[in-house]
Amino acid sequence: MVEELEPPAGAAADWTISQAWGRYSAAEHAMWDTLFARQSAMLPDRVVPEFMAGLDILRINRPGIPNFEELSDRLMRATGWQVVAVPGLVPDRVFFEHLANRRFVAGRFIRTPDQIDYLQEPDIFHDVFGHVPLLANPVFADYMQAYGQGGLRAADLGAIERLARLYWYTVEFGLIRRPEGLRLYGAGIVSSYGESVFALDDPSPHRLGFDLRRLMRTRYRIDDYQQSYFVIDSFEDLLRQTVETDFAPLYAQLAGQPDFATDAIADTDIIYTQGTQAYARARAPEVI
Numbered sequence: 001m002v003e004e005l006e007p008p009a010g011a012a013a014d015w016t017i018s019q020a021w022g023r024y025s026a027a028e029h030a031m032w033d034t035l036f037a038r039q040s041a042m043l044p045d046r047v048v049p050e051f052m053a054g055l056d057i058l059r060i061n062r063p064g065i066p067n068f069e070e071l072s073d074r075l076m077r078a079t080g081w082q083v084v085a086v087p088g089l090v091p092d093r094v095f096f097e098h099l100a101n102r103r104f105v106a107g108r109f110i111r112t113p114d115q116i117d118y119l120q121e122p123d124i125f126h127d128v129f130g131h132v133p134l135l136a137n138p139v140f141a142d143y144m145q146a147y148g149q150g151g152l153r154a155a156d157l158g159a160i161e162r163l164a165r166l167y168w169y170t171v172e173f174g175l176i177r178r179p180e181g182l183r184l185y186g187a188g189i190v191s192s193y194g195e196s197v198f199a200l201d202d203p204s205p206h207r208l209g210f211d212l213r214r215l216m217r218t219r220y221r222i223d224d225y226q227q228s229y230f231v232i233d234s235f236e237d238l239l240r241q242t243v244e245t246d247f248a249p250l251y252a253q254l255a256g257q258p259d260f261a262t263d264a265i266a267d268t269d270i271i272y273t274q275g276t277q278a279y280a281r282a283r284a285p286e287v288i
């Protein structure tokens with residue numbers, strides 16, 4: 001977590017900075033094009049169609065790193081959201097405050113060739129390609145704003161960690177059930193080539209039905225592919241289950257209950273895939 005309360009030099013009080021779009025080099029634009037071409041070629045039958053529609057509506061499918069002013073202009077017309085640049089991870093309350101006001105905070109740096117397959121801090125490709133297209137979908141746009149409002153409340157209730165798990169297992173690594181099968185919508189998956197394959201095809205991870213209380217007790221990986229993915233029935237259902245539930249009593253109920261490990265199966269789980277966990281067993285564990 002980012003603990004210092006003062007924004008870095010050059011940043012505004014709300015931690016925003018200029019994107020300085022004119023300063024990107026040809027190599028940085030080329031890196032974006034490489035990442036974009038690879039992901040947009042392999043996602044169509046894996047990601048929800050609403051994601052591909054968002055790429056199109058927001059003109060993110062044009063060459064080069066998107067200009068946040070142009071992107072925000074289109075996004076504002078679609079769902080009232082805008083994209084603002086920040087230097088990197090911002091403090092929790094700052095993050096929630098921006099989301100609660102329909103401002104998505106995005107890094108302005110792009111990964112280097114040696115990081116092309118995985119990096120731990122969100123770069124502009126993860127933030128803009130991964131997160132922004134679904135902000136053009138009205139239901140998901142409502143969910144993200146409600147999440148921000150819920151985050152400010154959770155901060156007052158000392159429950160940020162619970163809510164962070166909800167974000168992690170939906171916004172970042174969520175799967176959704178469609179008539180054709182399971183589909184991707186989590187930004188952390190769709191911005192990663194390897195995990196876009198792993199999350200749907202690999203026999204290793206568990207794929208479990210979305211269960212709010214169970215999910216808020218479940219640890220997650222920050223250093224590698226997830227060992228469990230949660231499947232929602234629809235964005236409408238996700239919105240209904242989170243906006244219409246008062247989390248304060250939930251946080252109180254959960255206080256005394258033990259966490260689930262990243263590879264646990266609960267006896268209440270709806271199981272789409274009981275994974276082998278072979279991938280995770282072959283690698284060193286580091287869990288949150």
Ligand SMILES: C[C@H](O)[C@H](O)[C@H]1CNc2nc(N)[nH]c(=O)c2N1
Nearest residue numbers: 086088089090091092095105164
């Ligand atoms: C739960 C917590 O608020 C969450 O991890 C936030 C923290 N700060 C962030 N800061 C930025 N720029 N991007 C993010 O996704 C986050 N995530």
Ligand SMILES: N[C@@H](Cc1ccccc1)C(=O)O
Nearest residue numbers: 146147150242243245246247
């Ligand atoms: N219902 C949650 C707020 C929330 C809404 C939507 C997503 C996440 C959290 C609360 O009472 O705090």
Ligand SMILES: [Fe+2]
Nearest residue numbers: 122172187188
């Ligand atoms: Fe993210």
